[in-house]
Amino acid sequence: AQSVTQLDSQVPVFEEAPVELRCNYSSSVSVYLFWYVQYPNQGLQLLLKYLSGSTLVESINGFEAEFNKSQTSFHLRKPSVHISDTAEYFCAVSHNQGGKLIFGQGTELSVKP
Amino acid sequence: EAGVVQSPRYKIIEKKQPVAFWCNPISGHNTLYWYRQNLGQGPELLIRYENEEAVDDSQLPKDRFSAERLKGVDSTLKIQPAELGDSAVYLCASSCRDCVSNNEQFFGPGTRLTVL
Numbered sequence: 286a287q288s289v290t291q292l293d294s295q296v297p298v299f300e301e302a303p304v305e306l307r308c309n310y311s312s313s314v315s316v317y318l319f320w321y322v323q324y325p326n327q328g329l330q331l332l333l334k335y336l337s338g339s340t341l342v343e344s345i346n347g348f349e350a351e352f353n354k355s356q357t358s359f360h361l362r363k364p365s366v367h368i369s370d371t372a373e374y375f376c377a378v379s380h381n382q383g384g385k386l387i388f389g390q391g392t393e394l395s396v397k398p
Numbered sequence: 399e400a401g402v403v404q405s406p407r408y409k410i411i412e413k414k415q416p417v418a419f420w421c422n423p424i425s426g427h428n429t430l431y432w433y434r435q436n437l438g439q440g441p442e443l444l445i446r447y448e449n450e451e452a453v454d455d456s457q458l459p460k461d462r463f464s465a466e467r468l469k470g471v472d473s474t475l476k477i478q479p480a481e482l483g484d485s486a487v488y489l490c491a492s493s494c495r496d497c498v499s500n501n502e503q504f505f506g507p508g509t510r511l512t513v514l
Contacts, residue, residue, distance in 0.1 A: 289440070321505075328402070328489065328505040329441070375440050383429055383493055383501040385454060388440025 287312040289376050291389035299397050300368055306361040306392045308350075308376030316378045318359040319386065320350055323373040332374070335359065336382070346370075371396045400424070402506035404490050410512045416478035419509045423471070423492030430467060431503065432475050433489040441489050447473065477511075485513045 292307040310316060320332040333344040340352040350361045359376060373393050377386040403422040411417050423430050428449050433441035444463065446454040449470040458465065462481070467473040477484055487508040493501050 294438075326507070328507045329491075330505070331502055334502070377440070383495055385431070385443040385446060386433075386441070386503060388442070390438070391440050 287316065287378055287380060287387050289378055289387055289389035291374075291376055291392050293392050294390065295393045295395065297395045297397060298366055301365045303364050304362065304366050304370075304394065306374050306376075306394065308359045308361065308389060310357050310359065310376075310378045312357075312378060312380065314380050316380055317382060318350075318352055319377040319379070320344075320348070320359070320361050321375045321377060321388075323375065323391075325372070329375065332361075366394070366396045368396050368398060370394060402490055402492055402504055404488075404506040404509055406509055407507060408510050408512075410514065411480055412514050413482055414479040416476065417480050417511060418477075419475045419488050419490075419511075421473045421475070421490030421506060423473075423490070424494070424504055426497065427492035427494045427504075428470070429493045429495065429501075430473050431491040431493075432465060432473070433491065435487040435489055435508070437486070444475070444488075480511075480513045482513050485511055487511070 288311050290309045298304050318335040321329040322332045323329050333342045335352045343349045348363045373391045375391050376389040430447040432444040435441040445458045447467045465475045487510050489508045490506045491503040493503045
């Protein structure tokens with residue numbers, strides 16, 4: 286069975302500091318990996334995804350994540366965060382495209398001035 | 399392009415009452431999903447439709463939950479009777495297999511249900 290663990294429930298950080306949100310998964314088959322962001326009172330939005338190819342994937346707003354198969358991880362990083370990055374971040378896996386997503390518990394990123 | 403539409407956005411009911419949620423997916427999206435998100439947790443799939451066919455309903459509590467997508471477009475999720483533990487946010491998502499978005503799931507804003 287697949288599962289996703291987000292190791293930190295809350296991550297407070299100061300503006301312009303780097304941040305890493307950790308995600309580990311377990312699966313006996315190949316997976317597709319995703320990071321979603323949920324701003325207050327809004328729906329989930331896809332931030333970035335790994336389907337195949339390069340293990341480093343990037344989003345348009347400066348986030349990146351690296352698929353590490355040996356460590357079964359897909360950590361999300363940003364070198365310099367903004368106040369507007371404050372949100373809940375969810376890591377998810379799927380074992381086929383269009384199939385169900387299995388989500389982690391979420392990490393609340395709080396960026397302080 | 400309009401996103402996934404859900405209504406109502408909020409619903410407060412007493413236990414044992416029925417409740418229904420409605421979802422209209424993005425136009426042309428053949429796959430529709432219902433997820434439940436409990437407080438402080440990630441969403442969990444309840445049911446997935448390919449057009450009008452439910453292809454994965456293994457997580458749907460069938461004693462009290464039902465869903466339909468009769469014409470393969472919009473969908474309704476019903477709970478009857480509701481229990482206190484059903485308080486959660488119910489999320490609808492849709493995806494398109496043959497589109498540029500390549501099976502990316504787009505989520506609606508959700509319906510926040512409170513059962514008193």
